[in-house]
Amino acid sequence: MEKDASAPDPSRQCNGFSGVLYGEFTDTLNDGVRYSVSLTESALTIQRISSSPDRTKVVFNLSDCIGCRAYKGPDSADIGAYFAAYFYPFKRRWMSTGVARQRVEQCFRVALVQDPLVNLREAERWAHAIRDASVLVDACVFWGLSPLPIGVTRLRRPCRTMILVNPHSGRGQALQLFTGHIRAMLTEASVPYTLVITEHQNHARELVRNADLTQWDALVIMSGDGLLFEVINGLMEREDWQQAIQTPLGMLPGGSGNALAASIHHYSQ
Numbered sequence: 577m578e579k580d581a582s583a584p585d586p587s588r589q590c591n592g593f594s595g596v597l598y599g600e601f602t603d604t605l606n607d608g609v610r611y612s613v614s615l616t617e618s619a620l621t622i623q624r625i626s627s628s629p630d631r632t633k634v635v636f637n638l639s640d641c642i643g644c645r646a647y648k649g650p651d652s653a654d655i656g657a658y659f660a661a662y663f664y665p666f667k668r669r670w671m672s673t674g675v676a677r678q679r680v681e682q683c684f685r686v687a688l689v690q691d692p693l694v695n696l697r698e699a700e701r702w703a704h705a706i707r708d709a710s711v712l713v714d715a716c717v718f719w720g721l722s723p724l725p726i727g728v729t730r731l732r733r734p735c736r737t738m739i740l741v742n743p744h745s746g747r748g749q750a751l752q753l754f755t756g757h758i759r760a761m762l763t764e765a766s767v768p769y770t771l772v773i774t775e776h777q778n779h780a781r782e783l784v785r786n787a788d789l790t791q792w793d794a795l796v797i798m799s800g801d802g803l804l805f806e807v808i809n810g811l812m813e814r815e816d817w818q819q820a821i822q823t824p825l826g827m828l829p830g831g832s833g834n835a836l837a838a839s840i841h842h843y844s845q
């Protein structure tokens with residue numbers, strides 16, 4: 577039997593909601609706690625389903641979302657599947673008036689039917705839709721460079737990235753910062769990357785001068801100012817420098833002063 581094209585998709589029309597997706601899922605730790613979850617083109621809205629009058633909605637802006645993934649739980653007897661979305665909204669710092677981006681993970685269990693495959697497919701559909709909706713947001717947000725008034729580059733996804741880390745930058749902490757913070761974010765954002773730990777002065781310059789740049793969509797430098805200058809010099813020394821210098825560059829502060837990263841961040845506000 578053919579599906580009636582005019583019939584409303586139940587995931588789009590529920591409880592008066594009309595957007596991209598609507599669903600009801602449970603808490604990952606407690607099946608008794610249920611949430612209504614709705615996805616529009618700009619936000620993910622979560623509301624706990626309960627009889628109490630206090631049913632506060634939590635709204636996450638998709639411009640703060642860096643990724644979403646679907647997965648099966650570790651228990652093979654579990655018929656449910658899961659999806660987790662990763663947000664980095666600005667929040668007030670503890671004991672401070674300033675705000676900073678802070679990680680928030682929103683995870684749900686999908687157990688609509690007894691068939692685990694169907695549940696996994698539904699979790700994947702949600703993960704896909706959340707990723708797609710948040711892709712519209714400039715990928716530079718992830719690197720803290722957005723929105724730049726000039727020279728903004730919308731990166732393709734998946735964004736194949738070469739990450740250059742100077743292990744001696746910032747009193748030797750750049751590599752630790754990478755493994756402690758950045759690596760997990762890259763995984764959450766499904767960013768495929770090649771990590772290059774520089775071994776000597778001018779290593780990055782020589783590498784970038786001779787690299788096949790078609791393999792990467794962006795070069796990200798995690799260091800102080802020095803390594804970025806090396807990379808720019810390497811790009812400018814190429815025969816195809818006019819095209820090479822168009823390669824999107826990102827900067828993650830890993831040095832001691834980080835003056836350039838601070839300036840870029842300032843002008844991106």
Ligand SMILES: Nc1ncnc2c1ncn2[C@@H]1O[C@H](COP(=O)(O)OP(=O)(O)OP(=O)(O)O)[C@@H](O)[C@H]1O
Pocket residue numbers: 742743744745746747774775776777778779798799800801802803804806830831832833834835
């Ligand atoms: N493995 C390495 N060993 C020695 N020198 C390196 C290595 N990798 C890069 N360099 C050089 O170190 C210089 C300084 O690096 P960078 O600016 O990244 O760090 P920093 O001096 O700690 O930072 P800041 O500028 O914030 O003080 C760079 O110009 C680069 O040529």
